[in-house]
Amino acid sequence: MKAGLALLSAFCLTACGDVVADTKSPPAQPQPLQSGYEFLQPQTQALQDDDFANPGFLWIDRGEALFSTATASGSACSECHTDASLPLAGAAAHYPKIDAESGDLINLEGRINLCRTRHQNEAAFEYESDELLSLTAYVAYLSRGTPISVDIEGAAADWYARGRDYFETRRGQFNLSCTQCHDDNWGKKLRGDTISQGHGTGFPAYRLEWQSLGSLHRRLRDCDAGVRAEPRPYGSDDYLAVELYLAKRAEGLEIETPGVRR
Amino acid sequence: MKTPSRHTALARRSFLQLGAAGIAAAALPLQAAADAADADAAIREIFGDKPLNEGRVSVKLPPIAENGNSVAITVAAESLMSPDDYVRRIAIFSPRNPIAEVALFKLGPRAGKAEISTRIRMAGTQRIRAVAEMSDGTLWHGSASTVVTLAACLIG
Amino acid sequence: MATIRIAAPDTASAGEVIELKALIQHPMETGYRSGPDGKRIERDIIEKFEVTYDGETVFEADLQPGIAANPIFTFYTRATASGPIVFKWTDQDGESWSETHDLTVE
Numbered sequence: 001m002k003a004g005l006a007l008l009s010a011f012c013l014t015a016c017g018d019v020v021a022d023t024k025s026p027p028a029q030p031q032p033l034q035s036g037y038e039f040l041q042p043q044t045q046a047l048q049d050d051d052f053a054n055p056g057f058l059w060i061d062r063g064e065a066l067f068s069t070a071t072a073s074g075s076a077c078s079e080c081h082t083d084a085s086l087p088l089a090g091a092a093a094h095y096p097k098i099d100a101e102s103g104d105l106i107n108l109e110g111r112i113n114l115c116r117t118r119h120q121n122e123a124a125f126e127y128e129s130d131e132l133l134s135l136t137a138y139v140a141y142l143s144r145g146t147p148i149s150v151d152i153e154g155a156a157a158d159w160y161a162r163g164r165d166y167f168e169t170r171r172g173q174f175n176l177s178c179t180q181c182h183d184d185n186w187g188k189k190l191r192g193d194t195i196s197q198g199h200g201t202g203f204p205a206y207r208l209e210w211q212s213l214g215s216l217h218r219r220l221r222d223c224d225a226g227v228r229a230e231p232r233p234y235g236s237d238d239y240l241a242v243e244l245y246l247a248k249r250a251e252g253l254e255i256e257t258p259g260v261r262r
Numbered sequence: 263m264k265t266p267s268r269h270t271a272l273a274r275r276s277f278l279q280l281g282a283a284g285i286a287a288a289a290l291p292l293q294a295a296a297d298a299a300d301a302d303a304a305i306r307e308i309f310g311d312k313p314l315n316e317g318r319v320s321v322k323l324p325p326i327a328e329n330g331n332s333v334a335i336t337v338a339a340e341s342l343m344s345p346d347d348y349v350r351r352i353a354i355f356s357p358r359n360p361i362a363e364v365a366l367f368k369l370g371p372r373a374g375k376a377e378i379s380t381r382i383r384m385a386g387t388q389r390i391r392a393v394a395e396m397s398d399g400t401l402w403h404g405s406a407s408t409v410v411t412l413a414a415c416l417i418g
Numbered sequence: 419m420a421t422i423r424i425a426a427p428d429t430a431s432a433g434e435v436i437e438l439k440a441l442i443q444h445p446m447e448t449g450y451r452s453g454p455d456g457k458r459i460e461r462d463i464i465e466k467f468e469v470t471y472d473g474e475t476v477f478e479a480d481l482q483p484g485i486a487a488n489p490i491f492t493f494y495t496r497a498t499a500s501g502p503i504v505f506k507w508t509d510q511d512g513e514s515w516s517e518t519h520d521l522t523v524e
Contacts, residue, residue: 331487332486332487354484356484360448360450360483361482361483361484363482363484364482364484364485365479365480365482365484365485366479366480367477367478367479367493368475368477368478368479368480369477370474370476372471372474372476372495372496372498373476373477373493373494373495373496374435374436374494374495374496375435375494377493377494378491378492378493379490379491379492379493380485380486380489380490380491380492381485381486381489381490382484382485382486383448383483383484383486
């Protein structure tokens with residue numbers, strides 16, 4: 001416990017030393033944009049680059065199998081989504097987006113679950129279930145290499161503003177905002193790590209920390225827990241809004257799924 | 263608890279696992295700690311009391327690992343791998359993990375090449391050891407070190 | 419279910435030393451961690467990995483919790499005869515998973 005306290009103060013000394021309290025200024029977004037990949041040790045990068053050994057492919061293989069397997073109602077994803085009709089290559093780069101039918105902001109997980117309830121007559125998968133992670137990873141993988149480009153106009157504008165607000169608001173016992181690390185101090189050392197720019201381009205990603213594949217929302221929950229703030233639920237509006245803000249902030253970077261992160 | 267330095271090692275180890283498993287992991291079983299003597303004992307248990315010759319075994323590890331949950335390792339032994347001169351067994355040992363033995367591989371002349379790559383867990387900075395047992399019964403030993411760094415955020 | 423990935427050549431010449439890679443989805447839970455509820459997570463590991471080819475075990479591994487989650491192994495064997503290479507994993511409770519790769523030796 002003593003060691004834990006020492007560490008907690010070490011975190012604060014390093015991270016809070018030269019931060020500015022003003023959250024009203026325009027976002028000092030990172031330039032040039034660099035994927036989280038650039039902040040990894042070479043052997044972690046090598047694991048992401050290896051299309052056999054990258055453990056994320058275990059989920060992608062499963063996702064591919066689920067995609068082409070008929071559900072109980074009789075239809076498989078692959079029956080509607082072919083190369084000729086409703087192809088999914090590149091589609092993930094434009095999420096989150098507003099769902100035309102409901103007017104809600106949805107991410108890839110949400111789109112997959114809407115397909116299940118609207119077109120396949122199936123129940124939605126639970127967030128972070130192996131099935132939803134596998135399908136999400138597979139669909140994102142179909143867009144690997146596609147630059148991210150999202151729409152923040154119209155109904156999405158309020159979501160974008162909400163996401164930016166979440167990103168820039170100090171929270172938790174450490175009283176830290178996302179922007180203080182990932183806009184103001186990226187590239188600097190925080191204990192053994194180099195602070196990244198905080199892009200979600202590799203997600204769902206295999207984190208060595210998790211020893212598993214996980215969603216962007218799981219990562220955001222860890223960020224909130226890291227500053228000792230209460231994590232929001234998976235699929236919550238706050239995190240959907242942050243996901244849209246992050247996607248716009250990372251615009252131009254390519255989808256890397258399955259990323260490997262520390 | 264044998265020496266003061268062992269206390270330090272334990273505190274550090276608790277810490278790493280705290281990072282891996284969250285705050286709830288603070289109550290770790292204190293008996294779950296190996297040290298250099300445990301690695302020696304594990305080697306003797308598998309290979310017996312024969313002398314360990316230095317050489318013929320190489321261990322390849324990265325100089326730095328940013329997370330101890332999965333560290334790439336390659337272990338190789340020099341051998342003709344012919345029907346009468348081959349590597350029988352190779353084992354990997356950690357002097358700092360809760361269990362000193364990490365894996366034991368059984369090969370034979372049909373392997374053609376005595377080299378194995380895998381990924382291991384490392385409960386902190388340490389020198390990983392490997393022992394190869396040749397078909398003539400001799401034991402050979404090699405090792406390599408990796409620094410396991412501490413992550414920025416404790417709850418992962 | 420466990421997803422398995424195998425990388426091995428489809429053809430080889432007799433006597434050639436070939437590289438085999440095998441990856442399986444498994445948590446390799448050590449038994450030393452606690453979950454979010456503070457309770458110890460039960461040990462759950464694959465204890466044995468065995469590869470048979472041309473009538474013999476050509477590679478065998480006894481695994482401890484020190485092997486990382488989603489275990490991967492890269493190793494070698496000498497191509498002798500055309501036939502199946504069988505990769506088999508067995509966990510601590512005796513449950514097993516296997517995958518076969520057919521090799522043609524020219």
